[in-house]
Amino acid sequence: MTRIKAYCHLREDFCSVNGQVIAKRDKDSEDGWFKQIYKAQEFAYPKFHKMDGLSQAGFLASELIKRIYPEMVTAYKDDEIAMVFANQSSSADTDLRFQRSYEQNGAPSPSLFVYTLPNIVLGEIAILNKWYGENMFAVLPKFAPDFFVDYSQILMSAGSKAVLGGWIGIMEKQVNVFLFFADDSGQDGLEFSPENLAGLAEM
Amino acid sequence: MDNLKEELKKQIIEQLNLEDITPADIQDDSLLFNDAGLGLDSIDALELIVLLEKYHGIQVTNPEEGKEAFKSISTMADYILKRKA
Numbered sequence: 001m002t003r004i005k006a007y008c009h010l011r012e013d014f015c016s017v018n019g020q021v022i023a024k025r026d027k028d029s030e031d032g033w034f035k036q037i038y039k040a041q042e043f044a045y046p047k048f049h050k051m052d053g054l055s056q057a058g059f060l061a062s063e064l065i066k067r068i069y070p071e072m073v074t075a076y077k078d079d080e081i082a083m084v085f086a087n088q089s090s091s092a093d094t095d096l097r098f099q100r101s102y103e104q105n106g107a108p109s110p111s112l113f114v115y116t117l118p119n120i121v122l123g124e125i126a127i128l129n130k131w132y133g134e135n136m137f138a139v140l141p142k143f144a145p146d147f148f149v150d151y152s153q154i155l156m157s158a159g160s161k162a163v164l165g166g167w168i169g170i171m172e173k174q175v176n177v178f179l180f181f182a183d184d185s186g187q188d189g190l191e192f193s194p195e196n197l198a199g200l201a202e203m
Numbered sequence: 204m205d206n207l208k209e210e211l212k213k214q215i216i217e218q219l220n221l222e223d224i225t226p227a228d229i230q231d232d233s234l235l236f237n238d239a240g241l242g243l244d245s246i247d248a249l250e251l252i253v254l255l256e257k258y259h260g261i262q263v264t265n266p267e268e269g270k271e272a273f274k275s276i277s278t279m280a281d282y283i284l285k286r287k288a
Contacts, residue, residue, distance in 0.1 A: 035223045046242035049223045101220070107253070110246045111219045 002156065002182050003189035006069035007166075007200055008061040010037075010177035017064050019203055033175070034060060050111065051124060052094040053170040058085070058121035059128070061179040062164060072181055073129065076162055082155040083122050083135040084148055084165035085179075090118045090139045093171050121168065134160055143167045143178075143201055145194035152182065152192070167201065207280045210258075215276075218254045219247055231277045240275070248273060255279075261286045 009016045013025040015037050023040050025033050034056045038048055041064070048059055066072050072081070098112040114120065119137035126135065134155050140147065152163040162183035169176035178201045182192040190196040212226035221241075233240035236248075243251075251273050255261040261283060263269045272282035 032223055038223075046238055046240065049221050050219065050242065050247070097220075109218075109220060110249050114246055 002152070002163075002184050002192040003186070004180050004182045004192050004196060004200065005071075005185075005189045006065045007178065007180040008064045009203060010057055010061055010175055012173065012175045015060070015064070016203075017068050022064070045128065047124075052091070052097075052112075052115035052120075053175075054087075054091060054094065054118065054168060055115065055121045055124045057168055057170055057175065057177045058125055058179075061166070061168075061177055062125050065164070065179060065181050069181055071183075071185070072162070072164070075183075075185065078130055079132045080159075080161040081129075081131055082133045082152070082160035082163050082165075083125065083131075084138075084151050084155070084163055085119075085122060085136075085168050086138040086140045086144070086147065087118065087167060087169045088139065088141060089169065089171045091116050091120070125164070134158075143198075145197040145201070148197060149192060149194050156184070204280060204284070207283065208276050211276055211279055211283075214254055214258050215241075215251070218250050218257075219243070229276060232275050234275055235273060251279075255283070259283050259287075 006018055014021050015023040023037050026036060029036055031039065034053065037060050043063060045059070048056060051059065094112065094115045098109065098116050101109050101112055118139065119135070122135040122137055126132070136151070138147065148165050152165060155163065162181065164179065164181050166179035167176065168179070180197065180200065208231055209226055212229045215221070215229070216224050216226065229241065235241050236243045248269070252263050252269065255263055263272070272279055
């Protein structure tokens with residue numbers, strides 16, 4: 001049976017892993033919220049600073065899940081972990097920044113342009129971990145637990161052994177991120193069902 | 204020279220949209236295209252070429268020259284001074 005082994009929430013003012021809050025936003029800090037988490041958790045990946053919000057959120061949540069569930073990187077071959085992400089606004093947050101930058105500077109910015117697709121976050125995580133598994137990014141009207149379970153089961157019936165997935169909503173100041181990792185090993189964790197996924201996402 | 208390096212750091216932050224980085228985070232001799240430095244990539248190299256033309260009126264036409272010049276803040280400053288001499 002596939003079970004949810006670990007999960008991470010990122011919201012506007014807190015970050016939690018498996019339901020335990022590990023960071024709260026310091027509104028007086030000079031650093032942005034995601035940089036506060038990056039520094040507090042002592043990550044060392046300079047490319048983080050070049051990423052857009054969507055990719056920074058994906059980096060932080062996936063790395064925090066890796067820390068609490070290290071088997072994620074030790075138990076699988078490089079093509080056995082699939083990624084299934086979704087959100088409502090695609091890469092609109094960066095698209096708008098790119099548009100404003102183009103209007104203000106009179107020239108397009110290549111470094112912003114490369115993030116004007118939502119699935120770039122999947123590429124960033126795959127590059128970091130050297131993963132070559134299946135991945136897809138869906139743009140949906142709202143969080144749909146059935147979609148994640150159904151699509152993950154299709155991928156797992158076709159060779160994938162585990163799934164890193166979830167909702168990664170980043171738009172203007174709004175942060176609504178819920179990533180989970182599910183696999184078939186052991187008896188730990190909640191059953192990977194739409195009901196359980198919906199319950200965890202609401203935490 | 205030190206002023207030029209500080210200017211370059213601010214220009215790189217602006218040009219590459221490195222909103223999370225401050226000039227103090229960039230060391231003069233750190234390798235810009237290395238993961239221990241800023242971790243820049245080929246897209247960013249394009250941005251640096253644009254930066255040199257936009258802020259310093261310098262066109263980089265020889266790729267080998269650019270490879271050397273973009274190693275670090277110090278080598279970029281040296282290159283600008285040499286081209287303007």
